[in-house]
Amino acid sequence: MSYKAPRGTADILPQDANKWQFVEAKIKEICNRYHFHEIRTPLFEHTEVFQRGVGDSTDIVQKEMYTFEDRGGRSITLRPEGTASVVRSFVENKLYGSVNQPVKLYYFAQMFRYERPQKGRMRQLNQFGVEVLGSADPAVDAEVIDLAMTCYREMGLTSLKLVINSLGDKESRENHRQALIDHFTPHKNELCGDCQMRLEKNPLRILDCKKDREHPAMKTAPSILDYLNDESQCYFEKVKEYLTLMGIEYHVDKNLVRGLDYYNHTAFEIMSEADGFGAITTLAGGGRYNGLVEELGGPNAPGIGFGMGLERLLMALEAEQREIPVDSSLDCYCIAVGEQAEKEAVRLVHNLRNHGIQVDKDYQSKKMKGQFKAADRYEAKYVLILGEDELNQQHIAVREMKTGNQENIPLSEVVDVMKAKLLGGNQL
Structure with a gap:
């Protein structure tokens, strides 16, 4: 009998591992310049960490998590994303009490999602991510975006597109939420089953639906940018101003909402526009998540971060024909x-x-x-x-x-x- 790797997984063979080592070493060097420190969290967590941290209405929690019951009868989940685990560790180890604030962390970790495997989307994926906890300064948002862009640029990538949006604070989101419910309710029966459920739980997620993206109601949906209160609008303007000061080009996309419930204020994605990269163009994505630390039992400590798929980074380097300088001698x-x-x-x-x-x-x-x-x-x-x-x-x-x-x-x-x-x- 012959054995094969499980569907959606892949071996990284010795002739390719040196490319991964180069990429990881380069990213670590950049993180050191930005004064970020590495954190390593367990491969699995109690399921509730992701249910509360990621959100019950997300596709990750509803459809994609590898969850099982251990011998002690506890519900355990292989981590599908990095932020909830890092925030759990931040709270459990009382890093919010450190004299040095904010706490700036980075990680390399394997994630597990039960998705339909395709190029650039695996069931076991490798991710680099950063989290900054303890600051609500919009300059931190710009710094996190700058770090991600620096990683790509110093690898030699040029066909990049940065897309940003604001999801606003709690008040802004509540006002926008009601506007979305009023807008989509007349079309409820025309939407997919998932979006019909989202209409009641989290209507913002409808804007991120892949099945209904061509529905006419999507094009006329109310924009969150029209519901930002003065504080949220001011915050977003400062983030854009800092990006401009750093010479970072960006595009505002009012429909960018990201796929996780914990985001507020800044949300962003970095995409590859290289020819031949593939249909899934997103290289990295993240945003601000004020309130997540409190959700997981900690104090009021604002946060922001992103996740970067390393498989997609290597695909982008290949698409742009960037040689990785690896000495195999x-x-x-x-x-x-x-x-x-x-x-x-x-x-x-x-x-x-x-x-x-x-x-x-x-x-x-x-x-x-x-x-x-x-x-x-x-x-x-x-x-x-x-x-x-x-x-x-x-x-x-x-x-x-x-x-x-x-x-x-x-x-x-x-x-x-x-x-x-x-x-x-x-x-x-």
Whole structure:
């Protein structure tokens, strides 16, 4: 019987993993510049964390969560998104009491959603995200958007579109909510089953429906921007002003609502406009969620964040034909011929590695010709050749593969010589 990975999942093989490592390292370096700190939360949470944190009316909670009962009878869910878990940790560990505020966090995490698999949408997906908790300053909104845009731009992406909207504060949303109910009620029977339920629970979500997006009532639906009170309007204007000061181009989309219940004020998405990227153009999305910390049992601590799909980032890099600068070559390959030379090679490889040099050797008893072929396949910069003659004379042949130049080095000096060639003589 042959086994395959579950539908909607994928293996990241060694030839691709180095691309992921480069992307993750670059993002971590950017986060450090913005003074964000990494947080790691459990792979699963009590189901109520997502029911309360994400919202009962969302597609995630209603249709997409992997939920099961553990042996203790507790309802457990594999995390479908990152914000609720981070906020739960923020409350549980009393990070709101830290002297340094706001708390600026980032994470790399695997998410799980039971969706119809397609290109750029998996059931197990890898996500980078940030959350800033403890500030209601619109400058923080602009900073979070700037961080996301910087990640894409410094990877070399240019075909980007930033879309923003304001969902307003509680008062603005309530006024808009009633206007949406009044607008869509006459068309209720024409809407899909999900939207008929949303009309009562959360009519704002109707604007995000993929089934009813072409319905004529969608085009004439009241805009949240027409219901923003003075405070919400002022907040949105400041966010736009800060983005302009940073030279970040944006487009206002009155129908952008995002798919989670906890958003208010700023909402945004970053999309790829590259040719051949695919039908799902969203690369990242997020927004402000004042009130979520209180919903999960904490104090009044405003928050904002975003999630960025790493699979989609790699797809966008491919669509724009951006090469990821990954060095797949090997520093050294040690070739040994003969039983005693093999023993010495084991010791030598160990010592080289302990001094910070990347090195490998043969483990399949290949002849010298086969070992040289292996060194070529690994793109080794240097080959260290050790046979019985070399061993008797206590030296080793060092060949630079690019030039073919070869020299004999005393065994007692080979570690220092290779450090000088590869590391500039600096010990790690």
